Amino acid sequence: MSKGLKFSPLLFAVILCLGLVVYLYMPKEESQQANQSGATFVKVHKVNQEDFEVVVEALGTGKANESVFITTQTSDIVQKIHFDDGDLVKQGQLLLELNDVEEKARLAELNVNLQEALKQLKRIKNLAKNNVASEQLLDEQLAKVNVLNAQMDVAKTQLDELLVKAPFDGILGVRQIxxxxxxxxxxVVTTLDDLSFIKVDFDIAESHLASVALGQKIRATSVAYPGKVFEGQITSIASRVDPSTRSVQIRANIKNEDLKLRPGMLLQILLQKQVLQTLVVPEVVLVPVEDKQFxxxxKGDSVALVEVKVGRRKPGKVQILSGLEAGDLVVTEGTLKLRDGSKVTFDLANSGE
Incomplete structure (x- = not known):
């Protein structure tokens, strides 16, 4: 029975059909097709002329537009506190009151004396009109009134010194008393910072000095906000070059309406130096050989190893100064399998242009 099955024409036909189906429907990868034709499948990129931004990178530390430590002008006991940590305050807003009992009592005493002196002055003026009081007595009483008014002003100033107010709009720090x-x-009672915009100072090499100007735009990033770009502009350029580092200090202002940036933050600054119209290719196309780049x-169905001269670089891209022309196709993937003159096949639709 087993012998009949082994040589059964029907079984042979079934096996043959199954093999044909597997062959017809087996997925054929590009690499298999390439091997069959004796060529290597690669991915290519079409060389284009495009904008190539040249930037100067620097590091800077953020500073508040205005920043102060809130303190008192005189020694006394804290009587009332009118703020909480992190409050947004307006210029002139009352923050703190010190013990003012003695000053208020002194002011009340001076006020009583002043009112009495004014009554006496009025009485003496009436008597002087009738030649009953002398001019000297009138002058003495007038001087007494002036002295009391001056003492009242001093007392009011001393009373004001017991009130601590915000010198400008801003955000308060942590209360220390x-x-x-x-x-x-x-x-230190607390801190006050105006964070409406952040100042950032950074240094650039003197070779870039001719490329910066007042009002020039800058971009800043912080590790605290990945992917977030803060825009600002240059507000001042130092008048001197540091002779030890050959660098120039630049200050820029960055709008901070949402208060995300804080003083002390480390900011990475990108300053656009110029925008070139040039040939640009992905950095992965380069094949370094000693100190040269290829x-x-x-070219048709094959490749040629061509030397190129590269210019400026930025992450993932490189400027080509010579060796290529716009419209050329260069290999981006599969270079390790290639040699000068190797046969290749590629899909232009997936060329990454």
């Missing part, structure tokens, strides 16, 4: 604490001039240039 409590009610009942004795504070003296120089003791590319595989597609």
């Amino acid at each position: 409590s009610v009942g604490a004795l504070v003296t001039p120089g003791d 590319v595989f240039l597609v």
Whole structure:
């Protein structure tokens, strides 16, 4: 029975059909097709002339537009606190009151004395009109009134010094004191920063000095906000070149309406130096040989190893100064399998142009 099955024409026909189906429907990769034709399948890129931005990179530290430590002008006990940590405040807003009992009592005493002196002055003026009081007595009383007015002004100033107010609009830091604490001039109550825009100082090499100007745009990034670009402009250029580093200090302002940037942040600055119209290719097409750079240039159904002169670079791209022309096809993937004159096949639709 097994012998009949082995040589059965029907079984042979079934096996033959299955083999034919597998052959017809088996996926054929480009690489298999290339091997059958004796060529290597590669990916190519069409060389184009495009904008190539030349930028100067630098590092800078953010600074607040205005920044102060809030302190008191006199020594006294904290009576009232009118702010919380991180409050947004306006210029002139009351932040802190010190003990003012003595100053208010002094002011009240001076006010009583002033009112009495004014009554006496009025009485003496009436008597002087009738030649009952002398001019000297009138002058003495007028001087007394002026002295009391001056003392009142001093007392009011001393009373104002017990009130701590915001010198400008901004955001407060962490409160460093409590009610009942004795504070003296120089003791930090809190910090106040105007963060409407951030100043950033950075240095560039003197070779780039001719490429910067007031009002020029800059871009800044921070590790705190990956992918976020903050735009600003140059507001000042130092008048001197540092002789030890041969660098120039630049200051730029960055708008900070959403208050994301904070003083002390490390910012990476990108300053656009110029925009070139030039040939640009992906950096992966380069084949380094010793101190020279080559590319595989597609010519018909084969490639030629061509030397190129490269210019400026930026991540993933490189400027080509000579060796290629616009419209040339260069190999981006598969270069390790190639040699000068190798046969290739490629799909232009996936050339990455």
